[in-house]
Amino acid sequence: MDSMLRDFNSKFLFFYRIIFFAIFAWGVPVGHIQSQPLDVSIQNQIDDSGNIKLALTLKNLGSRSLYHIHSMFHFHHSMSMMSKIMRLDPGQSITLENDKHPPVMRVGRYPLTAMVDYWTRPNDGIKKTVLATDSFYFKEPLTSKIEGSLESATDSDSSILRVFLQNRSESFKNIRMMLLLPPGIKTDDFSGMMGFTLRGGEEKNFEVRVFRQENQEQDRFPVRLMIEYGEMLQHFSGEINGTVRFSPSWYSVKYLAHFTALAIMSLIMLGYYYRIYNRQK
DSSP states (O other), rough: OOHHHHHHHHHHHHHHHHHHHHHHHHSHHHHHHHOEEEEEEEEEEEETTOOOEEEEEEEESSSSOOEEEEEEEEEEEEEEOOOOEEETTTTTTEEEOOSSSOOOOOOEEEEEEEEEEEEESSSTOOEEEEEEEEEEEEEEEEOOOEEEEEEEEEEOEOOOOOEEEEEOSSSOOOOOOOEOOOOEEEOOSOSSEEEEETTTTOOOEEEEEEEOTTTTTOOOEEEEEEEEEEETTEEEEEEEEEEOOOHHHHHHOOOHHHHHHHHHHEEEEEEHHHHHHHOOO
């Protein structure tokens, strides 16, 4: 009897694992499981006069070639386009150098962002975007006192990006913000720079409506809110990273139907094994 029970438990555990894996694999979109094939890293070098040199290293970690790779640097309210790479084969790595960053004058930390677009195939592939963030400091790594978060909520034809900010210091800050959106999405509520004053300990919330451009099927986009302010001869910067999500009308219905079908299947099989177990008793 004990051997029969152990055999039943072993079969039940095996069946349970299969059901769990099937629900996970079927219920989670494929794009969430696959890793990002393009690795993007930023290197920087700054001298005592505030002159800075930047380098962007791109490496294909995937098993297929990537095409039409176009990179752009965002730094300190300016941006610079990099040379276009027509093809990057699996395992291949290319480093692009940039010395167009304007010299910095104030002591402190400065943000860096690299936005890289690429195509999965040369002609009819899917366009994807990688957003890499970094920072450098001049003489002293000052820490920003402005903290916050980004949250995304969807509706029928757009996404609402909810921004929360808080001044963690006792003094007021005149902040300037720049919202970086990758190609494929846009907003009419936040273009260029936005600025306002946050008093000591004050919190502020606002919303930005974001639209997906035509013929764009990608569901998730990385976004970054850059925040900077100055005090005397010091410069402070921080960044808040988030994700804007667009869920098509069929998205939740499709995966809910898959999950429901698998749940019903698992209940039927559990009932079947339960009857076998009672007979064996």
